[in-house]
Amino acid sequence: MSLAEAIRVALTQIWAHKLKSLFSLAGVAIGITFLIAVIAVVEGMNRYVQEDFAGSLFGVNTFSVVRRPTVQTGNRSAEEIRRLNRNPYPDLDDVAAVRRAVPSARYFAYRDARRMSQVWHGERRRRNVRVIGGSEDYQGTQGWEVEVGRGLTPLDQQRGLKVVVIGPEIAEKLFPTASPLGKRIRLEAHRYEVVGVFKRKGGLLGNAWDAAILMPYETYNQTLSSKRDRVLEILVKTNNESELREAMDVAEGALRVSRGLRPGEENNFYFQTSTQLLSAWERINNILLAAVPGLVSISLVVSGIVIMNIMLVSVTQRTREIGVRKAMGARQRDIMMQFLAESSFLSLLGSGIGVLLGLGLGKLVERLSPLPASIPSWALATAIGLGLIVGLSSGIYPARRASRLNPIDALRYE
Amino acid sequence: MQGSDETVIVTRGLRKEYDMGAEIVYALRGVDIAIRRNEFIAVMGPSGSGKSTLLNLVGCLDTPTAGEYILNGSPVQDLHDDELARIRNREIGFVFQTFNLLPRATALHNVELPLIYAGVRAGPRRERAARALEHVGLADRMTHQPNELSGGQRQRVAIARALVNEPSILLADEPTGNLDSTTSADIMTLFIELHHHGQTIIMVTHEHDIAEFAGRIITLVDGMVASSDAKLSSAPFASAAPPVITNSS
Ligand SMILES: Nc1ncnc2c1ncn2[C@@H]1O[C@H](COP(=O)(O)OP(=O)(O)OP(=O)(O)O)[C@@H](O)[C@H]1O
Numbered sequence: 078m079s080l081a082e083a084i085r086v087a088l089t090q091i092w093a094h095k096l097k098s099l100f101s102l103a104g105v106a107i108g109i110t111f112l113i114a115v116i117a118v119v120e121g122m123n124r125y126v127q128e129d130f131a132g133s134l135f136g137v138n139t140f141s142v143v144r145r146p147t148v149q150t151g152n153r154s155a156e157e158i159r160r161l162n163r164n165p166y167p168d169l170d171d172v173a174a175v176r177r178a179v180p181s182a183r184y185f186a187y188r189d190a191r192r193m194s195q196v197w198h199g200e201r202r203r204r205n206v207r208v209i210g211g212s213e214d215y216q217g218t219q220g221w222e223v224e225v226g227r228g229l230t231p232l233d234q235q236r237g238l239k240v241v242v243i244g245p246e247i248a249e250k251l252f253p254t255a256s257p258l259g260k261r262i263r264l265e266a267h268r269y270e271v272v273g274v275f276k277r278k279g280g281l282l283g284n285a286w287d288a289a290i291l292m293p294y295e296t297y298n299q300t301l302s303s304k305r306d307r308v309l310e311i312l313v314k315t316n317n318e319s320e321l322r323e324a325m326d327v328a329e330g331a332l333r334v335s336r337g338l339r340p341g342e343e344n345n346f347y348f349q350t351s352t353q354l355l356s357a358w359e360r361i362n363n364i365l366l367a368a369v370p371g372l373v374s375i376s377l378v379v380s381g382i383v384i385m386n387i388m389l390v391s392v393t394q395r396t397r398e399i400g401v402r403k404a405m406g407a408r409q410r411d412i413m414m415q416f417l418a419e420s421s422f423l424s425l426l427g428s429g430i431g432v433l434l435g436l437g438l439g440k441l442v443e444r445l446s447p448l449p450a451s452i453p454s455w456a457l458a459t460a461i462g463l464g465l466i467v468g469l470s471s472g473i474y475p476a477r478r479a480s481r482l483n484p485i486d487a488l489r490y491e
Numbered sequence: 492m493q494g495s496d497e498t499v500i501v502t503r504g505l506r507k508e509y510d511m512g513a514e515i516v517y518a519l520r521g522v523d524i525a526i527r528r529n530e531f532i533a534v535m536g537p538s539g540s541g542k543s544t545l546l547n548l549v550g551c552l553d554t555p556t557a558g559e560y561i562l563n564g565s566p567v568q569d570l571h572d573d574e575l576a577r578i579r580n581r582e583i584g585f586v587f588q589t590f591n592l593l594p595r596a597t598a599l600h601n602v603e604l605p606l607i608y609a610g611v612r613a614g615p616r617r618e619r620a621a622r623a624l625e626h627v628g629l630a631d632r633m634t635h636q637p638n639e640l641s642g643g644q645r646q647r648v649a650i651a652r653a654l655v656n657e658p659s660i661l662l663a664d665e666p667t668g669n670l671d672s673t674t675s676a677d678i679m680t681l682f683i684e685l686h687h688h689g690q691t692i693i694m695v696t697h698e699h700d701i702a703e704f705a706g707r708i709i710t711l712v713d714g715m716v717a718s719s720d721a722k723l724s725s726a727p728f729a730s731a732a733p734p735v736i737t738n739s740s
């Protein structure tokens with residue numbers, strides 16, 4: 078078969094007409110750029126929500142005290158956003174105030190956390206980990222189960238012991254062969270003993286928590302805290318809806334008193350409920366999910382038509398060449414393959430460029446906003462697959478036309 | 492092989508009509524020819540008499556409106572496009588007046604073309620193409636593209652390409668029509684050599700001195716065979732009589 082010849086011809090052709098090729102692949106590139114950029118941002122947001130706010134999502138009858146809302150809902154004025162951004166982080170004093178205010182809470186927990194670039198065991202290293210200093214109840218609020226070893230105990234908390242429970246992805250990376258239990262890991266200059274490994278949460282998109290490290294809040298506060306006594310959020314779960322309302326009112330009063338706010342002064346903290354968060358997130362997600370497939374398919378259809386037209390022109394311009402090839406014994410499928418290879422290469426090149434541009438755009442969003450960009454491998458596979466589909470489907474009509482030319486008519490073509 | 496099996500080409504009542512809407516052009520109006528292995532045939536006749544049309548039909552580049560065409564014992568007039576492609580690839584080498592080389596490919600790649608479509612692997616393919624180019628005296632021009640070659644050299648590349656797959660017949664439509672007289676003589680010498688080595692050749696030409704090299708001249712007038720003279724220099728052959736075809740085993 079002459080697949081190699083088809084590819085060779087396609088590449089020479091694409092290279093010989095660089096400008097024309099660039100035009101024809103631009104459409105696909107733009108469509109794929111868009112697709113990848115949006116996926117990068119949506120995925121990034123998903124991870125953002127998972128990593129930074131999943132703690133707030135532990136179900137109904139729950140509220141959390143945070144510095145400012147974690148997802149902007151969009152109907153806030155710029156002035157208000159600026160004010161929220163000036164709010165101080167909660168700290169252990171706030172924790173004490175809220176705890177006193179809601180003694181009957183079902184769960185009461187707080188945590189601080191930070192992203193760290195690496196964790197070590199000997200020479201082995203895992204990059205990008207989430208380190209959480211959680212209070213006694215924190216693990217329970219997250220519904221995390223321990224796979225091997227044990228979870229954190231009240232004693233660990235009280236004494237601020239340097240012990241950690243690690244996510245399964247970290248365990249795999251740092252301890253590929255031996256059991257991690259009793260081993261030491263290093264974060265910056267601090268060493269911690271591994272006492273347990275969490276059960277994998279997994280899921281289609283992977284789970285940020287699978288690469289998390291949990292240690293007692295007290296330990297975190299003494300070793301890794303970026304600001305002493307800081308708390309990222311205080312979590313309260315009540316027994317029912319009415320208790321929730323009441324608890325929020327009481328906690329608000331207590332915080333205002335402990336923070337010394339005068340009557341009439343705005344709260345310098347924010348109460349967040351899981352329903353709020355979820356509806357905001359859902360709204361964003363719905364908009365993106367409704368708009369993206371439509372826009373991407375429109376741009377891909379348009380670029381497919383562009384490629385098809387350019388290929389049709391190419392077939393006309395190369396009629397004599399087709400005639401020569403047929404005269405030398407090329408069958409219909411040989412000619413088909415030649416033109417399909419060309420359109421597929423163009424389109425694949427376009428989607429390759431689109432992937433790179435989309436990644437760039439995602440990185441840009443990452444730098445300009447708090448959202449991390451993240452490209453899952455299925456998005457890359459989708460991009461390549463779409464490129465191939467656009468290439469094949471836009472090439473098939475021109476290729477068929479070329480392959481069915483009568484050799485002598487093709488040779489005589491002026 | 493027996494004598495009567497040596498017939499490579501037989502046509503019976505071959506017709507080609509072009510429907511031009513207002514009128515029908517009768518390019519061939521019932522052509523009967525028979526050509527035997529190792530013949531060197533010149534096709535002559537006035538302009539528009541149907542020489543190219545006949546050669547294109549014989550070369551399976553076109554299909555007849557009516558009539559029979561039997562190549563190597565099997566009828567081909569009703570074959571499908573891909574089967575014709577196979578015949579063009581294996582049985583026929585075609586040399587055109589305008590060379591018809593791929594402009595952006597090297598001489599070597601142009602000659603490889605029939606082998607590519609014959610499915611010959613890259614190694615042996617390159618080797619055979621190189622040998623064919625050596626054979627026509629272009630061993631030192633293999634990596635040149637057509638626009639870096641003279642007219643005579645281009646036609647040599649085309650001849651090498653026509654021969655590389657060892658076809659049973661070599662067809663040439665005014666192969667020297669675009670060349671000056673010295674170059675034409677060189678190309679003709681090449682054809683004569685090929686004939687001496689046993690190649691069956693059918694060549695369309697306008698020039699009598701070139702036709703002199705051939706063993707037999709088929710003259711077309713108005714889409715019909717006017718004469719089909721065997722000459723003494725070639726193998727004797729009773730031309731006008733309808734050929735006797737025996738089933739090849
Ligand atoms: N594609 C076509 N459409 C219509 N008429 C055609 C076509 N090809 C050839 N003809 C007509 O058929 C007749 C025979 O043409 P052909 O090309 O076979 O002549 P020829 O003998 O090769 O002439 P020349 O010596 O000028 O090359 C001519 O009248 C020509 O106009």
Ligand SMILES: [Mg+2]
Pocket residue numbers: 542543544
């Ligand atoms: Mg002619």
